[in-house]
Amino acid sequence: MITTRLGKTGLEVSRVGIGGIPIQRPSEDEAIEIIHRALDLGINFIDTARGYRTSESLIGKALAALAGRRDQVIVATKGWGDRATTLECIEESLKQLNTGYIDLYQFHGINTFEYYEQILGPGGGMEGAQAALQAGKVRHIGFSSHSLDVALKAVASDCFETVQVPFNLVCKEAADQLVPLAREHDVGFIAMKPFAGGMLQDANLAIRYLLQFDNVVPDPGIEKVEEIVSIVNGGDWTLSPQEQQKIEAIRSEVGTRFCRRCEYCMPCPEGVLIAPLMNQHVLWKLWPTEQILAWGYVTDAIKSAGNCIECGECEEKCPYQLPIREMMAENVALYERMAAEHVA
Numbered sequence: 001m002i003t004t005r006l007g008k009t010g011l012e013v014s015r016v017g018i019g020g021i022p023i024q025r026p027s028e029d030e031a032i033e034i035i036h037r038a039l040d041l042g043i044n045f046i047d048t049a050r051g052y053r054t055s056e057s058l059i060g061k062a063l064a065a066l067a068g069r070r071d072q073v074i075v076a077t078k079g080w081g082d083r084a085t086t087l088e089c090i091e092e093s094l095k096q097l098n099t100g101y102i103d104l105y106q107f108h109g110i111n112t113f114e115y116y117e118q119i120l121g122p123g124g125g126m127e128g129a130q131a132a133l134q135a136g137k138v139r140h141i142g143f144s145s146h147s148l149d150v151a152l153k154a155v156a157s158d159c160f161e162t163v164q165v166p167f168n169l170v171c172k173e174a175a176d177q178l179v180p181l182a183r184e185h186d187v188g189f190i191a192m193k194p195f196a197g198g199m200l201q202d203a204n205l206a207i208r209y210l211l212q213f214d215n216v217v218p219d220p221g222i223e224k225v226e227e228i229v230s231i232v233n234g235g236d237w238t239l240s241p242q243e244q245q246k247i248e249a250i251r252s253e254v255g256t257r258f259c260r261r262c263e264y265c266m267p268c269p270e271g272v273l274i275a276p277l278m279n280q281h282v283l284w285k286l287w288p289t290e291q292i293l294a295w296g297y298v299t300d301a302i303k304s305a306g307n308c309i310e311c312g313e314c315e316e317k318c319p320y321q322l323p324i325r326e327m328m329a330e331n332v333a334l335y336e337r338m339a340a341e342h343v344a
Contacts, residue, residue, distance in 0.1 A: 001042030001232055006074075006217060007188030009140040009161045011103065013045040013074050013217055016207060016231055019192065020048030020055040021286050022221035028058060035062035037225045039073065041232045047164075047190065047219045048097075049078035049108055050089050053291065056096035064098040075099060076162075076190075078108035078144060079125075082118070086128030090137055101136060104162060105129055107143040111263055116150055119143075120159060144192065146263065148173055155187050162188035167216065168196045169209040169247050170254045183215045194218040198285035199254055202246075204230060209247060211237045221286065256320060257327075265314035265324060272308050274324060276301035280331040289342050298335070305332050 003012040018038055023031050035046065035058075048055045056077060063070060075097060079089025086107075093102060107125055110116050119125045132138040142162030145151040151165050155178065163182055167174045171193065182189040191210050200206045203220065210218040222228055239247070259278035268274050276297055283292055292298050305328055314324045 003044070004214070004217065005188075006045075006104075006190075007161055007182065007215070008186040009104065009142075009188055011074055011140065011188070013188075014043045015211065015217065016043060017045030017047055017076075017190070017217055017219035018043055018228070019219040019221040020046065020052050020059060022223035023048075023058055024052070024054050024291070025223045025286075025288055028061065031058045032062040032065060034222055034225055034228065035059060036065070038222065038228050039066075039069070041228060043228065043232070044072060045074045045076070045217065045219065047076040047192075049106075050080075050093055051078070051108060056093055060096050060098035070099060074103045076104035076106060076142075077102055078106040080108045081125055081128075083123050083125060083128040083131075086125040087132060090128070090132045094137060102132075102138050104140045104142055105132065105138040106141075106162065106164060107160075110143045110145045110150055110154060111147045113150060113153070116154060120157075126159065142188065142190075144190075146260070148178060151178055152181060155181050155185055158185055160187060162190060164190035164192050164219075166193040166196075166260070167191035167210065167218075168194050168200060169206055170196050170199065170251055170258075171260060173260070175213070179213055179216060189213075189216045191216050191218040194220045196254070196258070197279070197282035199258065199282075200250065202250075203227065205243060205246065207231055208237050208239060208243075212239065257322065259322065259327070260320060264317050264319055268307075268314060270307040270309055270311075271304055272314075272328075273301040273304040274314050274328065277305055277328040277331050278322075278324065281334055284334070284338060289338060293339055293342060302332060302335050305329075 001014045004015055006013045046059055048059055077093045079086055107119055129138060129141045140161045142160050143154055144164035151163055154160055155163050165174055194210055195203060195206050207218055210216050263275045265274045310325060318324060
């Protein structure tokens with residue numbers, strides 16, 4: 001596995017990293033084996049978050065078993081909040097990850113301009129991250145976002161060393177402006193959701209598409225050793241004309257009927273948690289069933305669906321003209337079906 005420089009961080013990361021959500025699905029022993037196997041095959045970049053439940057602790061146990069190889073691993077995690085909350089997140093991440101430092105600390109989900117200003121404002125999260133940086137607990141600072149407009153502003157600000165946004169062969173909006181802007185500002189670019197939240201079944205093709213962009217580091221979620229082997233042994237990264245045609249066919253098949261999580265539909269005047277409702281079908285492919293059924297993020301969204309008065313305001317605000325009301329109803333029905341099957 002070759003490496004690439006992750007922007008102005010100067011970190012030499014493997015051309016492909018691994019994301020930390022699906023690592024929760026296998027057993028603890030299997031999760032540790034997956035991480036160790038990835039390292040043995042040359043993948044040295046692991047990305048997780050405080051919000052990923054047991055992900056940090058599983059990665060931490062794998063790191064603890066490395067016996068002196070910590071410096072061979074580049075660990076990224078994410079947190080949120082004002083100065084005090086950011087410092088609390090960092091301390092908890094250090095504890096869960098069994099490490100004395102975090103290679104890359106990212107502000108999780110800067111999806112609105114309001115939150116962006118809060119992070120950079122007086123008493124904001126950036127003050128906490130900078131304090132941790134000075135103390136040696138954090139080595140580099142970046143952010144993740146689901147809003148292309150916010151990400152463009154944040155990258156241009158030169159306040160962050162890395163950016164992480166959804167980017168894949170169907171969610172390709174970042175390719176036109178954000179990828180070249182990140183290169184211009186020497187901001188490391190991490191592509192989250194390279195498989196479009198499970199919509200893309202040809203993992204090899206999905207990764208190779210992203211590797212056409214020389215400054216982009218995909219971090220696919222991994223839950224099986226064989227998935228790592230498949231990615232590492234992907235062969236020539238050049239896409240043939242036939243593969244280009246296949247990509248266009250996939251785009252046509254998937255279409256445009258999926259939520260990009262821009263959250264322009266929010267807030268709902270009736271209190272419906274639209275964005276979480278729109279994306280619940282993806283969660284069932286990533287998380288254990290029992291966790292989803294007990295997760296307040298999910299259950300609160302399902303309950304809020306009952307507040308919908310079918311006004312259609314959300315659909316008027318959606319830049320992708322999605323049938324939001326119809327899609328929310330589909331996800332509620334999916335939740336009810338999965339809950340009934342789990343009880344049975």
